[in-house]
Amino acid sequence: MRTTDPTIINFKEKFDLTGKVIVISGACGLIGRAFCEAVAQFGGHVVAADIELAKPAEFAEQLQGRNNIKCLGIEVEVENKNSVLALKERVIAEFGRIDGLVTGHQNKSHLIFEPFENVSEENWDKVVEVNLKGTFLLCQILGSFMAEKGSGSIVNIPSTYSVVAPNQNLYKGTKMGCPAAYSASKGGVDALSQYLSSYWAAKGVRVNMITPHGVWNNHEDAFEKNFSNFSPMQRMSYNHEVAPALIYLLSDAASYVTGNNMLVEGGWTAW
Ligand SMILES: NC(=O)c1ccc[n+]([C@@H]2O[C@H](COP(=O)([O-])OP(=O)(O)OC[C@H]3O[C@@H](n4cnc5c(N)ncnc54)[C@H](O)[C@@H]3O)[C@@H](O)[C@H]2O)c1
Structure with missing residues (x-):
């Protein structure tokens, strides 16, 4: 709305997702x-x-029942x-529209604890295929649809x-690690x-990111203790602390926000 008068704006309404279809x-x-629950609640x-x-x-049926709003569960690779x-x-057959895409999938592969020196090509390919190619395909196929319609919001993770690089001391005394x-x-x-944020900006599709941390x-105690030592907030986060950022980025409240990476990481990279 072209105005300088904030008194005529309903700011609460800007966060409302009523009627929007979010994949x-x-x-x-x-x-x-947590993303699904938050979106349905809004x-x-x-x-x-x-x-x-x-x-x-099954999950979507329960979500629908809890929130009294039409939801759909679809198997995808x-x-x-x-x-x-x-x-x-x-999605088009059921709802006739797509307003948002959130790519929250991940694969770290079953070979996650392989030391870098021994990482197999198979392991590398699987992780890159699911995490990167999967995000590419979702953006290409669903994002192009939104761009053609002239509006939409994509949130990648x-x-x-x-x-930043993993602090290897975080994993000392634990069974955990983070593969390259x-x-x-x-x-x-x-x-x-970043690329898509400028590519689709003029087509009305905003592309942002959320970085959880x-x-x-139910992590092992040693990991949680290490984590607290290295975290400015001295604790891990919870999934319900990540989801509110998603509501903002999907909604009209973020109408002028694109190309942004919202860090929900308790200040991990601040020091
Ligand atoms: N948990 C964290 O602390 C953390 C931190 C930083 C980033 N992230 C990112 O946030 C996102 C969600 O993380 P999470 O902890 O909820 O992960 P998770 O492992 O609990 O969930 C990942 C989901 O992706 C699905 N999936 C796996 N392979 C798939 C495929 N080929 N096609 C479709 N779906 C597939 C899994 O079934 C699972 O439901 C991921 O992208 C992850 O990399 C998580």
Whole structure:
């Protein structure tokens, strides 16, 4: 609205997602579940997209029941073009529109603890395929649809480890680690998002990122203790602390925000 008078603006309404159709990949995961719940609570129709094993249809049915809003669960393998095309067709058939895309899937592969010196090509390829190519296909197929219609919001999820290197001391005395392929694939997600933010800016599609960090999921004590020592906030985060950033970026409240990487990382990279 072309005005300098804020008194005529309903700021609360700007965050409302009523009637918007939001496709979320990795919907049944730790952060994905919080994304879905938050979007549904703000009135959005959630399309919960995840692999067969995650049972997205069951999840969407429960989400719909809890929030009394039409939701849909669709099985997808994000690295497979035909699977992503089928996802788009199904969403259009059911809702006739797409207003937002959130790419919350990830693969760190079962070989996550392989030392860098021994990483196999197979391991590398799988991580890059799901994390980077999967994000590319979702953006290309669903994002192009939104660009053609002239509006939409994409939120991709890179990682702290595409912003800074992992502090290897974090993993001392734990069974955890962070593979290089993960960092590299997430760096690609970051660059792709930047690229698309200018590419689609004039077409009304905003492209932003959320970078979560250290989201608590019953981690072993040693890891949580190490994490607290290195974190300015001296604690891990929770999935429900990540989701509010998504509401902002998907909604009209962020109408002038694109190319942004919102760090929800408790100041991890601030010092
Ligand atoms: N958890 C964290 O602390 C953290 C930190 C930084 C970034 N991230 C990023 O946030 C996002 C969500 O993380 P999370 O902790 O919820 O992960 P998660 O492992 O709990 O969930 C990932 C989801 O992706 C789905 N998935 C895996 N392969 C897929 C495929 N081929 N096609 C479609 N779906 C697939 C899984 O079934 C799962 O539901 C990821 O992109 C992750 O890299 C997480």
